[in-house]
Amino acid sequence: EYAIAIADAAGNVVAEQNLDTPYTPASTMKTLTAYAAAATLDMGSTLETQTYLEQREDGTSRLVLKGNGDMLLGVGESDSAHINGRAGLGTLAANTAQALRQRGITSVTLVYDDSLFGNDRWPNGIAELDPDHVYYAPTASMAVDGGRNWNGANPTDPDTFSTYPVLSTQPAREAALVFAQRLTERGIAVNGSVKQGAVPDGTSPIATVSSASLNEIMAFMLRHSDNSLAEEFGRLLALHLNAGNSPAGAVQSVEQVLAQRGISTEGLTMVNCSGLAEDSKLTAHTLLDVQQRNLTSGSGSAAAEGLSIVGFVGTAANRLNDADEAGLIRAKTGSLGDVTSMTGNVSRHNGGALSFAVIVNDPDDSEAAKSAIDTFVAALPKL
Template structure:
């Protein structure tokens, strides 16, 4: 454990940590021994200052070199119609092209949604899945009630992962124990999936949801985000596949819970009576990872459903309603309240999956400016941004070794669209912001390569 501690400490000094990459830090106080995990390709830690200079916000950007980078990007294959900007940490533009042209941003939209959630929700809070015992004296009924945890696990609570932190096996075990203490061995099970109402998807989202692999309608609970792996195993936090997503995630979770409860010796029948869920009737619950960790998972995997989930939680918190339109309204409202420019902003979803969203580069840059600000509280979002060459959807997006560990970014991809936004620690000191959006690309792979080369060059400015 001493060795692990030293490695983590060293890695922090270069802007990323082994724990961040692999999510290896379980809670310190637990009655269970921490599970043993194995790793591959662990980055070699480097001493402080070996990769980047001090993050001095006042180190100027060489505008001529910045212009050359942008010119090279524009001359690259696949870049189609593009907008791009390079800015200082305070948002001052050093170089740009087509700054105020409205573009389709794809999943870089998620940085806007994450920003609004961070500035609205209590990010240390959790999403609980609860069991209530009602009508105990007449016809014992238990109500399974979800509060938005769409990363439930089928097994025991897993403190070492975000996905599966709350386990249905633990919930079933605790429920059975509570029932037996009351002398109850037979119950009816009702499922309360009313949290997000019926407005939980949109036609625009479904148009880009090929094979149901990109989005599943919001629900109060889901196991592994509804991923249907058919027995295949994957690291719950570090997978790279896109399996088909169930469209009935809440009922799937309830069926799993019912089976697990039966294994605990409880006879279970069906009920539709969800009444009587007062706080005093609760007999068991499990809790998700804190919202800041769920957000990190969402950003690293570019999880469309979780992005829409954060928007819905924000809309509900603000009292704007329980609908997809209210979610969009919430994002725009919070952006404006925090002086993020919204000129030209038109959202068709809060994840970027739905076609038709448009924005201008200054909107993306302003969010990044806030994230690297000294006092703006964006840690929960910046922690979840991918590190090129190391984590998330940008794991394979480092054009060379020099950029590894120096950038935190969010990728965006749709048909004909490639986008990247983030912040970079420069090799010779200083921090910069950047955003690039390519629309109407005829060669999306070439566009990705051009953007990656551009990003790698930013570290040398």
């Protein structure tokens, strides 16, 4: 069962098979979430992780670590050269320790405020497909390296890896524990255990570190097909649109933006925002509409800039079937059980561009289907 289609840069379909038949798309669903978020949010903005101080009447000091959505925190110093780790808990601890010492404070109790995304952190469909916790960490106000537990086998480049380590099921708590350790190393004693708490009303942060821009985080999400970040972009969109602080609100928000932008949603069933669900469905028509928007300038461009470049970077780095096409194909791949898919846009040898979408469900031979997609895509620049 498959759908396959090609459209010119204006969105006119020039060849198709089963264009309007819904199929399970796997991670190509992320292109819908990415476009909706990029077309709506301020993609130049950052996510701040902050500390707040509450000095109590009994003379004790309570420090609150508050997350605002940065799930790519680093454990050490802030790293301006990378997206993952742009904001470092070591830097936040150093700045916090300095602010505390200026106030004559050398010991604190520490709590962390993980209230940003409410209580519902598990979108439909994911838990059933990820029993070993290697594809999704619960959406959190903060996390170190997306919740990845490398157990000492961290990649040399935090922005480049292709393996799937076990992910934390309590990413905000683990980030807070790392911060407590960094704070202790900088001479501030942390008394008792680290628990959840809330920022006191009417207070301002004493220290802040900022993430990479949302534009950069989206590129990281797309090129690694990061389910946790895809779900987070849906949640950030829902908060922006006041659509409900829940996974259901995230799905509703993506669908709302797509419809408002004139993208076909006929046959669309979004179980979640990442595509990590067997019951999600969409048509090749919808994927083509999103890619046509990616070929135009203006809002939503971040969704295009983050696509994997076949032969160079991202999940499609090893999908180059013809060396002459290197750098000409920007794509999002999808793989899930008996699903293999790809969608993207292409620079043509003779000028101009086109978009494409391929979804294969229940192939007799998954590797053969994947290879056939690569062969098809490699021929597109020559059209």
